[in-house]
Amino acid sequence: MPMNHGGPIIEIMGVYTAYEGADRPTLQDVSLTVRRGEYVVIGGPNGAGKTTLLETINGMLPITHGDAVVCGHNVRGDGCRVRCRVGYLLQNFSFDPLTPFTVGEVVMMGRFGKIGLFRKPGLEDHEAVARALSLLGIRDLASRPIGQLSGGQQQKVLLAQNLARNPEILLLDEPFSNLDMFARESINALLSRLVSEGVTVVIVSHAFDDLPDRPVRVVVMQEGRIVLDRECAPGLVEQVIRSTGGSAANA
Amino acid sequence: MLEFLIQNNIVCHAVEAMLFASIACAILGVIITQIHISSIGFTMAHAAFAGAAVGMFLSVNAMVTAIIAGVCVAFLIGPLSDKARVSPDTALGLLFGISMAVAIFFIAYMQTLGRGFSAMGLLFGDVISLYREEIYLLALISVVAVVFVVVLYKEITGIIFNKKIAESVGIQVKPVYYAMLFVIALTVALCLPIIGGLLLYVWLVTPAAIALQFCYRLSAMFVAAPLVAAAISVSGALAGLEYSLPVAPLTAVMFSVVFIIAVLLSPKRRVTFRKS
Secondary structure, three states: OOOOOOOEEEEEEEEEEOOOOOOOOOEEEEEEEEEOOOEEEEEOOOOOOHHHHHHHHOOOOOEEEEEEEEOOEEHHHHHHHHHHHEEEEOOOOOOOOOOOOEHHHHHHHOOHHHHOOOOOOOHHHHHHHHHHHHHOOOHHHOOOEHHHOOHHHHHHHHHHHHHOOOOOEEEEEOOOOOOOHHHHHHHHHHHHHHHHOOOEEEEEOOOHHHOOOOOEEEEEEEOOEEEEEEEEOHHHHHHHHHHOOOOHHHO | OOOOOOOOHHHHHHHHHHHHHHHHHHHHHHHHHHOOOOOHHHHHHHHHHHHHHHHHHOOOOHHHHHHHHHHHHHHHHHHHHHHOOOOHHHHHHHHHHHHHHHHHHHHHHHHHOOOOOOHHHHHOOOOOOOOHHHHHHHHHHHHHHHHHHHHOHHHHHHHHHOHHHHHHOOOOHHHHHHHHHHHHHHHHHHHHHHHOHHHHHHHHHHHHHHHHOOOOOHHHHHHHHHHHHHHHHHHHHHHHHHOOOOHHHHHHHHHHHHHHHHHHHOHHHHHHHHHO
16 A cells, blocks of 8 residues: 655755764765655664664764755754754653652653743643643653653653654654553554654664554664665564564564 | 841851852752762862962962852863763863862972962851852852743753753753853852852752752752751851851751751652562
8 A cells, every 4th residue: 555645854865973983984874755744664783773863863963974854954953943843752761769850840841942942831831741641641640750650651751751842753762662562552553643643753663563554664774774665564564674684673 | 138137247147148158059959969960069169279279379369260260160061071071070070180280289389489378268268257248249149040040940950851851852952051060160169268168068969968858849859959958057057156156067067967857757768668
């Protein structure tokens, strides 16, 4: 079934990204165009550059060569504006039990970039936070300290933080880690709904059982390069990744 | 400022100084303890010490050079931490070592020239013999600290929560983080010669640590820490002056006692015990 999508929302052109002190770039000559409303699964072995690609898209890592335009902004000079419109769920986070932040406060942080410097959260921001908490089914946790929640609940809170700023793109790095099967199913359904509403989802995941029931685009990376980029049925993702020679288990 | 409450000028000045400095340090202490840079007190003390030594060597006002050295170090903490790819605490350690080396060099050199050195006094201020101008400066510092936290509250809380997440949600982390370090270091540099090291170190850490025993929200810590600091500091000043006891050590001991009581009474710890 061919997918119908909007115009390009991520355009990466011959990008090289290098960490300070590294003897070679982590991303090498990566080009990728993602259209609005696409669901992209990024696979590949450990150290292939998957997380680096996500952080390059939202401007958190410096691009040494090439260009990247995301949501109409050049990532090189406008990274902060890009990040106000892009949600990014980081991999493997857990918080100390004494962390002095409630769930509601953490989710509100997702709005801070949009609110801007020297301004306080308004009604619209509080409504967005309440909506995000409801979407993840954690509204009753709003006043709980985040450090006292389970790993799975903390993961949901961080996802709600990203949804609170109504992102045009969601970059998700292992979003299903720490989640039980019920939570995985509900988040999977939520992501499918968001994609149907035009949100672009780019996901790095081990959990190929939790992909939406629709064709997805698979991008496989090896040693900092994209070695495969094609659409396939969700049930075939693991097989497609294995066909490139990288172990799906290492994806 | 508080003459309408306290008739005795010496007591009034001491209470005012303790009140203003404790509020400024306790508010910034919440940030310091949450981003783990408690050693900023020692580093700034030795930066001021080095500045004073240079001032003595050049025969200029040692207090002024002490503050200038403190401000220079305040400017350096953030960029040094970033450029050298070390934690802010390590950057503070590096600057502490450099400051100490500069101070010792000039002291030793002046001794070979047969010149005495008495800059140590700069590190041990005396709250019961302050000039009115120094009280005004402390009041200004506390206002700056409060305004800074209120104006940049969102950004500060985001950075305290997690710098990487703060960056990912669109906060301009680097300039705010540098500003945070600078305001903290500047406050320490300005308070140090007036208040002295002992109380400063206590104020920068203990009120926030006491507040953390009871507060589940950072916003509550920003209110509780200065309130606790002000209450204990004013009590310490009044008790010390009433019973002719040394004010700074007495207040420091009172803070430690309150901290121990807070740990024993903390609901957070009770929950942990029940779980295990």
